[in-house]
Amino acid sequence: MAVAGCGTHTALITDRDGASVSPVQTLTEVEWTRVLDDTSTARIVVNPDGDCCDRLGQVRAWRHWLNIWRGRDPVWSGPILQAEWSRGQMEVWAADVLAVLDRRVPHADITFGDTDLVNVADWLITDGFAPDDPGHSIEVVGKTGVRGGREYRRNIGQTGDHLRDLAENGLDYTAVGSRILLLPETYPVTVGRLTDADLPEGLIVAEDGTALATRWIVAGKEGTDGDSDIIGDAGGPDPYYGLVERYVEQTTISTTLAARSAAASRLRASLPVPVVVDTQEVSISPEAAVQIPTLVPGWCLDVTTQVTCRPLSQRLKITGVKVTETGGTDSTPGSESVQVQVAVTGAESATGALGVV
Structure with a gap:
């Protein structure tokens, strides 16, 4: 193993x-x-x-x-x-290589109809690097199932910001070296398992109530010449939480179908209240059943913990990884430390992975 x-x-x-x-x-x-x-x-x-x-x-x-x-x-x-x-x-x-896209803009006008968000992201990245490419590749891990309906104008907005907007609506992406990985937010594949024994110095299990919404309203571009504004919504009063409504504007959304799809995706990610597991700046045990190079955000870990008053046993999505190594001094030996942050959202709950204890 x-x-x-x-x-x-x-x-x-x-x-x-x-x-x-x-x-x-x-x-x-x-x-x-x-x-x-x-x-x-x-x-x-x-x-x-x-x-x-x-x-x-x-x-x-x-x-x-x-x-x-x-x-x-x-x-x-x-x-x-x-x-x-x-x-x-x-x-x-x-x-990482994505920093280049924060210094690029769309280089052409384009309108997407009923297409997957992965295709929109692929175009944004390809277009962003096209005039001067220091070297990149795009790997599509899977489609999002969220309809694209987007409109971009030449020289308007940073490409990196446009990509982050897509990530609010059902797309996940991350960079590993020069590769940019595109995948659905519900991607269920696991790369290992962590238990309390693998986190000997403890962890934090936290609920982020600020992220809760039981109904989302997404407004797209404004109508012109008498056309109606683009608006989509999803959700409503929840039997457990009641009614918590959120509204957001994304002017690149160009179709009602895309606005509805974006609202449904946001709802999946914010209902129920997202749960986050953080290793508190504590290193994963060298004996943990994971390989550090495979800890890629967007993939999952099966996490089981009983040490807090909120026990948990569930497949959780990796949202962040931090690895440090110090060379040490004459009196203090150097060491490696690996921290990982994982989270469960409505998207992961929908996969029916392991379930909360």
């Missing part, structure tokens, strides 16, 4: 065309994350020596990319956003 193990990290800085700029020797700190429906970050601290110092002095933000391995597995890659040099030390901050 595969287990988490204890990882050792290495790093390489490359040019945006892929050529090596500098190996990163004497790493003293490494931190990398993976995030659902947003841009992840990484950070390293290095004590350069010899000609490595000269090469690291040539590193430039946005021109160069940080690449991180855990053992032999590539786990993170993205453009460097900030670098700081001090005596005997260099610190680098980077974001």
